[in-house]
Amino acid sequence: MRPPFADRKAAGRALGERLAAVPRDDVVVLGLPRGGVVVAAEVAARLGAPLDVLVVRKIGLPGRPELAMGAVAGLADALETVRTEDVAAGVEPAAFERVRTAELQELRRREQAYRGGRPPVDVGDRPVVLADDGLATGATMRAAVAAAGRAGAGPLTVAVPVGSPRACARLRTEVDEVVCLWAPPAFRAVQQGYADFAPTSDDEVRAALAEQGGRAG
DSSP: OOOSBSSHHHHHHHHHHHHHTSOOTTOEEEEOTTHHHHHHHHHHHHHTOOEEEOEEEEEEETTEEEEEEEEEEEETTEEEEEEOHHHHTTOOHHHHHHHHHHHHHHHHHHHHHHHTTOOOOOOBTSOEEEEOSOBSSOHHHHHHHHHHHHTTBOSEEEEEEEBOHHHHHHHTTTSSEEEEEEOOTTOOOGGGGBSOOOOOOHHHHHHHHHHHTTSOO
16 A cells, blocks of 8 residues: 655645644644654644744653653643653653653753754744654653643644554544544554655754744744
């Protein structure tokens, strides 16, 4: 079966078209790096909205860092941590906190590197679209949702080109709207949705933010 999206930019354009079908006054688009910012930039361009980055870091299980036992997300002064209880069960609180602290330091470093000194876009009482290139477990997006809420965002929309039906269903209980263009019943990985799923570089993230992030916030 041919993937529905050529690459992240094409997926972002398709997502922007779907979102533009509903009026969204004073909306802000936040992208989750790295790949989600490329998608979000296309969405922001279609909606004529300001773009910003919401950095999320996976909290990896000690000894198995590829397995997320949680995630930490930051937006301006708002910071939220989400635990994946079925993975984190049995992990000592001190061990969890050590990994969280290290990821928090990296999160703040990336915020500074990506924004280049620009202040965060004000999301207070404004509709916010949280965009990523896909949803697998949904752990990082759940942390992003919590951080956006703590920052005072108005109605929250999670928008992704591809996602697991399970993750999308769970997020629908936590936000105002979930827009997922393709949620195959036999979901295995986000890359299923893309012909080209090459890694996104930090330079690509900075370029997307510099181009679209200059819009009035």
